[in-house]
Amino acid sequence: MKNKTLLDKKALERTINRITHEIIEKNQGCGALSLIGIRTRGVHLAQRIRDKILDVEGISLPLGILDITMYRDDIFKLKSPVLKKTEIPFDVNNKTIVLVDDVLHTGRTIRAAIDAIMDLGRPNKIQLAVLVDRGERQLPIHPDYAGILYTANPEEEVLVRLRELDSKDDVIVVKPQ
Amino acid sequence: MNWDKKDLLGIKGLSREDIILILDTAESFKEVSQREIKKVPTLRGKTIITLFYEPSTRTRTSFEIAAKRMSADTINISASTSSYVKGETLKDTAKNLESMMPDVIIIRHSMPGAPHMLARIMDASVINGGDGAHEHPTQALLDLFTMREKKGKIDGLNITIIGDIAHSRVARSNIFALKHFETKITCSGPPTMLPPYLEDLGVKVEYNIEKAVKNADVIMMLRIQKERGGISYIPSIKEYSTLYGLKASHLEKAKKDVIIMHPGPMNRGVEITDEVADGPCSVILDQVENGVAVRMATLFLLAGGDG
Numbered sequence: 047m048k049n050k051t052l053l054d055k056k057a058l059e060r061t062i063n064r065i066t067h068e069i070i071e072k073n074q075g076c077g078a079l080s081l082i083g084i085r086t087r088g089v090h091l092a093q094r095i096r097d098k099i100l101d102v103e104g105i106s107l108p109l110g111i112l113d114i115t116m117y118r119d120d121i122f123k124l125k126s127p128v129l130k131k132t133e134i135p136f137d138v139n140n141k142t143i144v145l146v147d148d149v150l151h152t153g154r155t156i157r158a159a160i161d162a163i164m165d166l167g168r169p170n171k172i173q174l175a176v177l178v179d180r181g182e183r184q185l186p187i188h189p190d191y192a193g194i195l196y197t198a199n200p201e202e203e204v205l206v207r208l209r210e211l212d213s214k215d216d217v218i219v220v221k222p223q
Numbered sequence: 224m225n226w227d228k229k230d231l232l233g234i235k236g237l238s239r240e241d242i243i244l245i246l247d248t249a250e251s252f253k254e255v256s257q258r259e260i261k262k263v264p265t266l267r268g269k270t271i272i273t274l275f276y277e278p279s280t281r282t283r284t285s286f287e288i289a290a291k292r293m294s295a296d297t298i299n300i301s302a303s304t305s306s307y308v309k310g311e312t313l314k315d316t317a318k319n320l321e322s323m324m325p326d327v328i329i330i331r332h333s334m335p336g337a338p339h340m341l342a343r344i345m346d347a348s349v350i351n352g353g354d355g356a357h358e359h360p361t362q363a364l365l366d367l368f369t370m371r372e373k374k375g376k377i378d379g380l381n382i383t384i385i386g387d388i389a390h391s392r393v394a395r396s397n398i399f400a401l402k403h404f405e406t407k408i409t410c411s412g413p414p415t416m417l418p419p420y421l422e423d424l425g426v427k428v429e430y431n432i433e434k435a436v437k438n439a440d441v442i443m444m445l446r447i448q449k450e451r452g453g454i455s456y457i458p459s460i461k462e463y464s465t466l467y468g469l470k471a472s473h474l475e476k477a478k479k480d481v482i483i484m485h486p487g488p489m490n491r492g493v494e495i496t497d498e499v500a501d502g503p504c505s506v507i508l509d510q511v512e513n514g515v516a517v518r519m520a521t522l523f524l525l526a527g528g529d530g
Contacts, residue, residue, distance in 0.1 A: 113251065116263040116293075126225040126528045129251045129520075165260055 052178065052196055052204070053217040061193040062091065065175055066098040068191050069144055072173075076103060080138070082110040084147040084159050085130055090210045091177060092146035110134035112145075117158035132162070139167040144191075148206040150176040153187035178217055180204045226524040230342040230349040233358035234399035242400060246368050248520035249513070255292055256515055266295035269326040269526050274316070275352065276302040276332045277450075281487055281511060282352050282361070286329050289518035295326075295526070317341050326526045330354075333450075348525040356390045356451055362486050363396035365517040369510050370441055373482050378405040381478070383435050385411045385467060386445030386494050387453045389418040393486045394445060398424055411435035412467055415456040416447075432467055439477040443484045444469050444495045464493045471498045482506045 053061060070076055076099055083092030089111050100106050113130040121127055145159055160172060175191040180198040196219070198204055203220040226244060234242075255263055271290040273283050283299060290297045302308070306316065313332070320328065321344075329350040330338045335357035342349040353359040371377050382401060388394045388410050401408055402425060409427040410417055421428050429435040436442055447453040447463065457463045474481060483495075483505045491497055500507060 116255075116265040121265060121527050124528050126227065126524075128225075129248045129523065131251045132254055161264070165263065166258060 048221055050219040050221070051216055052194060052219060055215040058177075058215045058217060061177065062094050063098060065177075065191045065193055066095050066102065069095065069173075069175065070099065070103060072190070073142060076105060076107060078142055080108045080110065080136055080141045080143050082112050082134065082143055082145050082159075082163065084145065084155060085111060085113045086211065087148035087206050087208055088112075088146045090208045091148060091175075091206075092144075093210075095144075095146060095175070108136040110136065112159055112162055114155060114158040114162055117162045119154060119158065134163075134166060137167060138163055138169045141169050142171040142173065143169045144173045144175055146175045148177050148208075149204050150174070150179045150187075150189055150192070151182060151204075153183045153185035156187050157185050177206055178204055226528070229525070230338075230351075231360055231521055231525060232338050232342055232349065232351045234360045234363050234396045235358070237360075237400075237403075239403040242364065242367065242403060245364055245517065245520050245524065246371060248523060249364075249368055249516040252519035252523070253513070253516040255519070256512070261292050262294060263292065264294045265523060266290065266293040266326075266526055269295040270324065271295045271297050271327045271329070271522065271526070272320060272325045273297065273299045273329045273352070274305075274320070275300070275330070276307065276313075276337075277353065279331055279352070281514065282331065282359075283329075285511070285514040286350075286352065286361075286518050286522075289515050289522055290327075292515070293519055293522060295522070298325075313337060313340070314344065317345055321345050321347060327522060350521060350525065353392055356392050356395070356448070358396045358399075359392040359486075360396050361514070361518055361521060362393050363400040364521070365510055365514040366393075366397055366443070366484060366486070367400055368513045368517050369484065369506055370482070372513065373506055373509070374440060377401070380404075380440040381407045381409070381438050382441040382443065383409045383411060383439040383477075384443045384445065385432060385435060385469065387416045387447045387456070388412055388421070388445065389416050389456075390448035390451040390453050391445050394443075397443065398426055409435050409439070413457055413463065416453070432469075432473060433476060436469075436473050436477045436481075439481055441482055441484060442469065442473075442477060443486075444489075445486070446488065446490045446494055460493055468493060469495045469499050471496065471502065474499065474502075474504060484510055486510070 081092045083089035096107050111133045113132045115129045173190040176189045177193040179192040179195050206217050209215050287297050325347045327348045329352045331352040335355035338351035411429050485507045
């Protein structure tokens with residue numbers, strides 16, 4: 047198996063910094079923003095973006111955690127789905143929400159996440175931030191902020207590894223032999 | 224930890240890990256019931272039947288609400304309005320229901336083992352909603368959920384169960400479940416209502432209620448199972464309530480933060496006084512609230528996935 051590194055530790059940090067600055071720029075500051083990370087790695091990315099915004103703007107944004115299992119369209123195809131907690135400790139009504147995930151692929155996760163948020167209320171706007179856009183969309187979903195674009199072959203696996211979980215920071219492509 | 228079982232027939236047959244998986248899953252579902260719009264699409268297109276041959280308010284409603292909050296379709300059948308009164312056997316009823324392609328059947332029956340028989344002959348998942356004096360697994364699970372929620376853990380708890388243990392499926396399922404954890408279980412009640420096998424299960428028997436509640440973290444009260452002849456095991460209700468009814472004075476002997484549980488229905492003034500049932504230590508209505516979350520979790524684990 048030959049792995050290709052798309053982002054190393056430094057590059058990953060720069061990419062998150064750029065996404066953060068784009069979020070601040072697009073929303074002209076971020077007083078009215080809330081972040082929601084999609085389990086599992088989206089949550090850690092959202093935390094990093096929040097920390098960065100606190101550094102740059104001095105504002106601590108509300109952060110929610112979303113588990114999309116209840117909203118998956120393939121729930122009856124999974125062997126044994128595992129449900130984790132959704133914790134969104136703020137009212138989503140009339141907010142601008144930045145949804146954060148690690149890899150955008152088919153768009154089905156984001157569809158589920160949007161439905162899950164809509165069940166909690168009526169946000170003013172939902173924006174999407176992803177670290178990697180690997181293409182091959184199956185739904186009309188487009189990121190507002192994308193770290194890198196990498197058009198992966200269907201058999202390739204794009205892995206985001208974060209120090210909080212994987213004890214290292216990088217993005218790699220794993221090719222099957 | 225993965226769920227790989229078709230049915231939930233009893234706590235017997237579940238491992239500690241299975242129980243923890245159900246409780247953890249239930250914790251995720253509890254949030255849904257606290258929303259303004261209490262509905263998720265998880266079990267859309269699934270059909271869930273409750274088949275109750277014994278009366279029920281809580282369990283049947285709880286299952287129905289759980290299923291509906293997950294967008295499943297529910298049908299309720301109770302014996303008094305079914306072909307049972309025309310002489311149809313349980314097996315034939317089951318076979319006929321099966322032809323309508325349900326995904327989950329929840330059955331309550333006075334005959335122990337009725338859910339097990341159904342599980343053998345049906346492709347649908349079967350949940351035991353109480354079978355005679357045998358088991359009532361979802362009640363035990365919601366009791367453990369409530370203990371864990373209120374006490375932060377189950378390991379290390381002293382649990383006292385008082386009442387008609389011999390005829391109580393709730394007590395049996397609770398004992399089976401609690402034995403998977405580092406708990407000290409004490410049962411109390413009139414000797415005629417304490418089955419001889421309790422000590423074999425590692426449960427302490429204490430006839431004196433004052434001693435039984437000493438140092439308890441959890442006191443679980445049970446009613447007399449009149450429908451299973453419970454009343455004939457005691458001289459009188461009045462004597463029973465004097466000797467085994469839980470009163471506020473008993474709580475002083477227990478731990479300061481003791482919680483009082485009751486699976487319902489309560490017979491106020493018999494096994495529990497109003498003062499205790501409605502007092503600050505009572506978590507009886509929390510049990511009911513948690514029941515919905517626990518049943519959502521069991522329906523999710525049985526009907527979700529490809530199994």
